[in-house]
Amino acid sequence: MHPKALLDACADLLEQVLRLDHPADAVVSRFFREHRSLGPRERATLAETTYEALRRKLYYDHLAPSGRGPKARRIAILAFQGPRDFLKSALDEQERRWVDECDAIDPKDLLERHRHNLPEWLVDPLKAQLGDEFWALSDAMLQPAPLDLRVNALTDKREDVVHELKLAGIKGNPTPYSPWGIRLADKPALTKLDAFARGAIEVQDEGSQLLALLLEARRGEMVVDFCAGAGGKTLAIGAAMRNTGRLYAFDVSAHRLDALKPRLARSKLSNVHPAAIAHERDDRVKRLAGKIDRVIVDAPCSGLGTLRRNPDLKWRQSPEAVTEMTAKQDAILGSAARLVKPGGRLVYATCSLLPPENETIAQAFSSAHPDFEQLPVADILDGLKLGSSGLTTGGEDGRSYLRLWPHRHHTDGFFAAVWRKR
Ligand SMILES: C[S@@+](CC[C@H](N)C(=O)[O-])C[C@H]1O[C@@H](n2cnc3c(N)ncnc32)[C@H](O)[C@@H]1O
Numbered sequence: 001m002h003p004k005a006l007l008d009a010c011a012d013l014l015e016q017v018l019r020l021d022h023p024a025d026a027v028v029s030r031f032f033r034e035h036r037s038l039g040p041r042e043r044a045t046l047a048e049t050t051y052e053a054l055r056r057k058l059y060y061d062h063l064a065p066s067g068r069g070p071k072a073r074r075i076a077i078l079a080f081q082g083p084r085d086f087l088k089s090a091l092d093e094q095e096r097r098w099v100d101e102c103d104a105i106d107p108k109d110l111l112e113r114h115r116h117n118l119p120e121w122l123v124d125p126l127k128a129q130l131g132d133e134f135w136a137l138s139d140a141m142l143q144p145a146p147l148d149l150r151v152n153a154l155t156d157k158r159e160d161v162v163h164e165l166k167l168a169g170i171k172g173n174p175t176p177y178s179p180w181g182i183r184l185a186d187k188p189a190l191t192k193l194d195a196f197a198r199g200a201i202e203v204q205d206e207g208s209q210l211l212a213l214l215l216e217a218r219r220g221e222m223v224v225d226f227c228a229g230a231g232g233k234t235l236a237i238g239a240a241m242r243n244t245g246r247l248y249a250f251d252v253s254a255h256r257l258d259a260l261k262p263r264l265a266r267s268k269l270s271n272v273h274p275a276a277i278a279h280e281r282d283d284r285v286k287r288l289a290g291k292i293d294r295v296i297v298d299a300p301c302s303g304l305g306t307l308r309r310n311p312d313l314k315w316r317q318s319p320e321a322v323t324e325m326t327a328k329q330d331a332i333l334g335s336a337a338r339l340v341k342p343g344g345r346l347v348y349a350t351c352s353l354l355p356p357e358n359e360t361i362a363q364a365f366s367s368a369h370p371d372f373e374q375l376p377v378a379d380i381l382d383g384l385k386l387g388s389s390g391l392t393t394g395g396e397d398g399r400s401y402l403r404l405w406p407h408r409h410h411t412d413g414f415f416a417a418v419w420r421k422r
Pocket residue numbers: 208226227228229230231232233234250251252253256279280298299300301332
């Protein structure tokens with residue numbers, strides 16, 4: 001594609017994405033469906049430029065007025081993810097000079113907001129938790145996330161899959177925390193690989209794998225994944241159960257559960273039972289009350305731990321939406337807890353970085369449910385021989401909750417709390 005045409009396409013796509021009225025990934029997918037002739041490299045440039053524009057939106061909004069032409073084109077030029085020579089061949093002389101001036105700006109001379117590129121309402125709660133480390137987090141949030149895979153523990157060994165990928169020209173290393181994980185060096189297409197087709201690998205962030213591990217689901221048990229979505233954790237848990245017992249995958253979104261089905265077919269698991277529920281107090285939930293060995297609530301949340309992948313969330317979320325979310329989280333956790341039988345385990349998890357969606361929900365649950373004893377996450381990680389150092393916070397000794405941060409652990413941001421029903 002001619003550089004000018006690709007830059008125009010970037011500007012068209014950005015014009016749609018920057019309205020922020022739909023999730024960026026949905027807008028990008030629709031754009032690709034409407035422009036079927038785009039090749040894989042062009043698609044990569046379009047997607048990466050879009051995500052870069054969303055990541056550094058405040059910075060680019062600050063620079064854009066000094067350029068000329070439609071705003072979406074100016075942002076597309078500033079955020080363009082491709083060789084500089086290629087970009088410049090799409091520009092006129094004046095635009096080229098402008099790009100050079102912008103490239104020469106020293107980040108040290110910028111206002112804080114143009115460096116961290118976060119909305120103000122998010123800055124204070126993050127600084128309150130991290131102090132000076134806030135800058136390491138905000139830098140990490142401006143980078144794309146690595147591509148992590150989870151090896152299907154039912155069918156394959158991690159070292160064999162690493163070797164198989166290597167033979168296919170794909171470099172990957174075992175992840176530091178999850179025994180199932182492989183972190184790839186690049187972002188290759190995976191769907192044509194035999195390992196993918198036969199269900200030996202799934203794309204899953206290492207942090208998400210750790211949440212599934214915290215459930216410690218065993219052979220023959222009755223387990224519920226209460227907010228299963230497209231089943232990232234369901235598939236990991238089903239394999240950990242060695243395809244025995246019964247694993248219910250509940251969700252209020254039948255559409256999301258539909259996306260689980262092809263993954264389930266590839267995985268060779270036959271112990272998973274997806275079921276759409278109307279709400280958290282659905283009759284199906286009531287019928288299983290007190291009968292379940294382990295329940296995981298991967299609650300709907302602000303998603304702010306995933307800003308590397310979903311940078312539009314920081315512009316589409318608001319303090320009001322977070323407050324609404326916490327009421328939902330509280331209600332879902334309370335209902336899901338009724339499923340757990342005496343001696344059973346309950347895991348509450350989010351991919352949020354905000355205490356009101358995390359520690360506050362967990363503490364309120366503990367206070368309201370004296371029949372649930374909180375288990376220190378660090379004890380579980382140590383028991384699994386995964387090592388807990390630096391992964392947990394809270395309680396007198398900092399061992400209560402799992403707290404993963406992109407800049408420390410190179411995973412998405414995750415929280416988890418665990419209880420045992422007395
Ligand atoms: C964080 S996502 C789950 C991701 C999934 N566990 C995974 O690992 O791929 C949260 C899910 O909760 C679902 N949800 C929202 N409200 C719910 C409710 N009241 N009961 C059950 N699920 C709900 C959403 O549809 C969404 O799929």
